[in-house]
Amino acid sequence: MIVIQLFYVLLLLLVPKTLGISEEMQELAKQLHATCVSETGAKEDDISNAVKGIFSEDEGFKCYLKCLMSQMAIIDDDGTIDVEAMVAILPDELVEHATPIVRKCGSIKGSNACDSAWLTHQCYYREGPEHYFLF
Numbered sequence: 001m002i003v004i005q006l007f008y009v010l011l012l013l014l015v016p017k018t019l020g021i022s023e024e025m026q027e028l029a030k031q032l033h034a035t036c037v038s039e040t041g042a043k044e045d046d047i048s049n050a051v052k053g054i055f056s057e058d059e060g061f062k063c064y065l066k067c068l069m070s071q072m073a074i075i076d077d078d079g080t081i082d083v084e085a086m087v088a089i090l091p092d093e094l095v096e097h098a099t100p101i102v103r104k105c106g107s108i109k110g111s112n113a114c115d116s117a118w119l120t121h122q123c124y125y126r127e128g129p130e131h132y133f134l135f
Contacts, residue, residue, distance in 0.1 A: 036067035053129060055122050059114060066117035079116030081107035101128045 036042065042064035046056035055061075069075035074086050086102050105123035110116040125132045 032068060032071055035071065036064050039067055040064045050121070050125070051132065053125050055118060055125070062114035062118040065121050066114040069117050075113065075117060077113060079107075079110060079113030081116070081120055083107060097128065 033047075037044070037047075040063040041060040043056075043058065043060065046058055046061040047064065049056065050061075066075060066079070069081065075081050083102055083106055087099050101124055104127055105120055108116060108119040108123060110119045
């Protein structure tokens, strides 16, 4: 159950804000955000700039993205994203938008796990900027 709840937080990265998100999911997203900012030292400006397609090269920001994915158990320590696990737990109302993006981007390998998450998030943005946002 917790993995499914955490996956919904990832969907906050891929879908528009106009899809109503329950208060429970909003609270979970806030907690996850706070945890990952605390662990990585990511700057709020870097996080909000990503929504505009500006992906900071700061290692803290890259590791913030990896932290989000790690907390949701969809990226391993080597930075490999389990694409099919993500697709398998997509809620019905998001399958149409998120599945093609997730599958097309796959798991992009970078120089380390944080870089892999960063590169993959850039792909998510390129493939669906209208569906991408961060907390």
